Amino acid sequence: MGLLVKYLLVFIIGGVLCAIAQVLLDKTKLTSARILVIYVVSGVFLSAVGIYSKLVAIGGCGATIPLLGFGHALCQGVFKAVDELGFRGIFTGGLGAVATGIVMAVVFGLIASFVSKPKSKIQ
């Protein structure tokens, strides 16, 4: 697969996943928080039935970077932990797999609250 085709697929899959969320945002009365929850839960279930891994194989970061990919990471983390640890893995695998992103965001959030002030947003 050529590099250009690969990146084009990343762009298209990532873009389409975001555009679907935008349609939901504009066309339904769902709030953005609700859509993000739907995305992460969908990611978990699509990953569990094996569909999402196929999308990741095609779209790379186009599939892993949107929030559906967060759900995919949660699910695959749990599966891997269950394989390694058995019953205990059900509870350790999910957050373990996504800990990097959460912990970094929390720490940066705390630092930003000390060093940065929100500007009045441009209307």
Place this chain on the structure above:
Amino acid sequence: MSGNLEHLTEKQYQVMASSKEQKSKLWKDCMMAFLFGGLICIIAQTIKDFLLSSYFAENVYGFDEEGAAAITTMIMVFLGAFLTAINVYDNLGRIAGAGSAVPITGFANSIVSPAMEFRSEGHILGVGAQMFIVAGPVLVYGTSSAVLVGLLYFLLK
């Protein structure tokens, strides 16, 4: 009578125009979400491929697939947090819509932005609690559904 008719057509016109306007707004919003969402994913893919490249392996560190993915996530979260801290990401969100909210950078933004905003309400119930105003529900339902599929996987294995 004719005045009434004119009034009616004007109203009809307005209804038609506003529905057309909404359609073009939806089209524009979707294009923006598509472009920005795709672009953010391209940036992440570029970072990941660079981390996996032979140049990086020879000169810095040889990552495996999993390591490269983790570092890419870290860099993307940092970028999202940094752009939020310098008041860029929230304004980007006005243009990009879901295109900036759905990628992992948007997840970072959803934590960092309220952390900054609620500083005035204190460090515990302001920053500490409000940080998870959007990320909290995502984590609650994400981890719970992961436990559910994990349980099924454990039982059916």
